[in-house]
Amino acid sequence: MVEDEGFRRYVAHFILWIGIAIVAFPVYIAIVASTQDNALIANGQMSLLPGGHFFEVYYQTIFVGTSGSTREPVYNMMLNSLVMALLIAVGKIAISIISAYGIVYFRFPFRMPIFWIIFITLMLPVEVRIYPTYKIVADLHMLDSYAGLALPLIASATATLLFRQFFMTVPDELLEASRIDGAGPLRFFWDTLLPLSRTNMAALFVILFILGWNQYLWPLLITTRDDMQTIQVGIRKMITTTDALTEWPVVMATAVLAMLPPVFVVVAMQKLFVRGLVEAEK
Amino acid sequence: MQKQAIFQSKLLPYALVAPQLAIVLIFFYWPALQAVIQSFLLQDAFGLSSSFVWFDNYIELFKDAAYFEAIVRTFFFSFAIAVSSLSFALLLAVMADKPLRGSMLYRTLLIWPYAVAPPVVGVLWIFMLHPSLGVLARYLRNMGVDWNPLLDGNQAATLIILAAAWKQISYNFLFFLAGLQAIPKSVFEAAAIDGARPMRRFWTVTFPLLSPTIFFLLVVNIVYAFFDTFGIIDTMTRGGPGTSTVTLVYKVYSDGLLGGNLGSSAAQSVILMVMVIVLTGIQFRFVERKVTY
Numbered sequence: 001m002v003e004d005e006g007f008r009r010y011v012a013h014f015i016l017w018i019g020i021a022i023v024a025f026p027v028y029i030a031i032v033a034s035t036q037d038n039a040l041i042a043n044g045q046m047s048l049l050p051g052g053h054f055f056e057v058y059y060q061t062i063f064v065g066t067s068g069s070t071r072e073p074v075y076n077m078m079l080n081s082l083v084m085a086l087l088i089a090v091g092k093i094a095i096s097i098i099s100a101y102g103i104v105y106f107r108f109p110f111r112m113p114i115f116w117i118i119f120i121t122l123m124l125p126v127e128v129r130i131y132p133t134y135k136i137v138a139d140l141h142m143l144d145s146y147a148g149l150a151l152p153l154i155a156s157a158t159a160t161l162l163f164r165q166f167f168m169t170v171p172d173e174l175l176e177a178s179r180i181d182g183a184g185p186l187r188f189f190w191d192t193l194l195p196l197s198r199t200n201m202a203a204l205f206v207i208l209f210i211l212g213w214n215q216y217l218w219p220l221l222i223t224t225r226d227d228m229q230t231i232q233v234g235i236r237k238m239i240t241t242t243d244a245l246t247e248w249p250v251v252m253a254t255a256v257l258a259m260l261p262p263v264f265v266v267v268a269m270q271k272l273f274v275r276g277l278v279e280a281e282k
Numbered sequence: 283m284q285k286q287a288i289f290q291s292k293l294l295p296y297a298l299v300a301p302q303l304a305i306v307l308i309f310f311y312w313p314a315l316q317a318v319i320q321s322f323l324l325q326d327a328f329g330l331s332s333s334f335v336w337f338d339n340y341i342e343l344f345k346d347a348a349y350f351e352a353i354v355r356t357f358f359f360s361f362a363i364a365v366s367s368l369s370f371a372l373l374l375a376v377m378a379d380k381p382l383r384g385s386m387l388y389r390t391l392l393i394w395p396y397a398v399a400p401p402v403v404g405v406l407w408i409f410m411l412h413p414s415l416g417v418l419a420r421y422l423r424n425m426g427v428d429w430n431p432l433l434d435g436n437q438a439a440t441l442i443i444l445a446a447a448w449k450q451i452s453y454n455f456l457f458f459l460a461g462l463q464a465i466p467k468s469v470f471e472a473a474a475i476d477g478a479r480p481m482r483r484f485w486t487v488t489f490p491l492l493s494p495t496i497f498f499l500l501v502v503n504i505v506y507a508f509f510d511t512f513g514i515i516d517t518m519t520r521g522g523p524g525t526s527t528v529t530l531v532y533k534v535y536s537d538g539l540l541g542g543n544l545g546s547s548a549a550q551s552v553i554l555m556v557m558v559i560v561l562t563g564i565q566f567r568f569v570e571r572k573v574t575y
């Protein structure tokens with residue numbers, strides 16, 4: 001363009017680095033704090049440089065937990081979070097893809113009402129129906145279980161809409177062709193449609209895994225046993241109201257560990273993640 | 283839209299939609315219906331019997347000053363979070379949209395906070411700004427600010443808004459960047475040849491072309507501020523000091539937890555549902571008109 005682009009580029013680089021610094025600073029502080037001595041932090045004299053307690057603190061965090069009220073080792077919380085996130089992601093994709101298949105490729109009575117019933121759930125986030133849902137899960141004896149953690153969050157209008165939209169773009173000729181080959185509806189789904197949906201499924205998986213891993217309010221309510229706790233709930237319980245008792249290095253190490261899997265997924269699968277995000281919002 | 287090529291089968295389609303339908307009916311519609319019914323009931327102190335009271339719970343709620351405050355607070359929080367996060371993200375996206383060396387690296391370094399869970403965001407920020415041990419609180423005090431969000435309600439609210447806006451930067455950045463990249467470069471070049479300076483180009487060309495994205499993000503950010511800030515509030519302030527950081531969702535949770543008034547809690551849920559339906563409706567109507575990302 002017409003102006004002095006060289007100077008403007010320096011400004012752009014500069015502003016972007018400031019943005020990155022602002023975004024990264026809290027995490028840097030957490031990493032630094034997780035390598036320091038608790039007494040130093042409690043005195044308000046935390047250094048901005050890493051301390052020498054890295055292995056000690058992370059060993060304690062992962063295998064022992066805090067020595068205070070919740071003694072749950074963090075590896076167990078991470079395991080619970082992992083199971084929950086995988087159940088939600090895989091479960092959502094599975095039930096959404098088959099229901100979208102049913103709605104797109106078949107004509108049957110109540111097809112549209114069923115579609116609308118699924119669609120309207122877009123408007124009922126778990127937060128607004130939290131206590132009645134809690135009661136139902138309790139009545140079904142699913143408190144403190146993986147089923148109770150995952151099932152109420154598994155239905156997904158968004159994923160169903162996404163697969164429906166994608167199936168609409170699949171050319172009709174494919175179905176005709178597989179029909180000539182003698183394939184029935186299940187065969188067509190398995191041999192043709194599923195392989196075609198692979199990238200969509202992967203992109204959705206990335207988004208849903210993060211969504212599941214980061215759940216908070218629901219697991220907070222329905223898990224009462226410490227060994228069923230997810231890492232997001234566990235970290236909140238580590239901050240005791242009497243500040244003197246909070247073991248900040250362990251809390252910060254837990255925060256770092258809680259961030260690792262989803263951040264890793266976002267960075268490693270950047271392309272799929274962006275695609276999944278933009279499509280899911282459409 | 284309808285597919286031309288379809289299968290003929292009487293039972294199979296029902297089997298295919300059955301799992302989704304079962305989950306939706308058991309975990310979505312049944313509890314939502316329960317909430318609506320409950321909101322018309324008044325339970326005695328022991329929860330043994332209940333009577334039908336029509337809209338009494340709602341009327342009580344709107345007469346309650348604390349509820350009114352929570353509504354105002356929620357909207358204020360949403361607005362503050364959306365505006366601060368959107369403007370900062372837009373600035374970064376405009377910069378990252380320039381043909382810069384290492385733009386992929388910038389993108390990667392800016393999008394990861396999307397993946398950080400709200401309670402973790404809360405923990406990170408309360409630690410930095412904790413009055414007695416926070417690193418940033420130390421600087422604030424040295425600058426002469428009487429910083430104590432554990433006692434000062436306004437400071438606590440500022441803290442929540444900062445943390446919530448911080449988390450949302452990456453999401454807004456991504457959508458802004460996608461929106462900017464969808465604008466043909468020739469439009470800018472034409473404006474430049476016409477003699478428009480960069481700032482003017484931004485306000486007369488980029489901003490209007492980006493307005494669908496801005497509106498979309500505004501709605502998404504408000505929904506985010508309504509619901510996803512729960513984890514941030516619960517880890518940072520637990521609604522305190524006093525009730526200075528209690529939002530509508532937090533109030534449903536804390537009122538229900540104390541177990542005082544089930545009818546009121548249910549009425550609050552129903553009001554929230556209506557708000558979500560309106561917001562989703564706006565978002566959907568808008569998305570239907572095909573936003574260019």
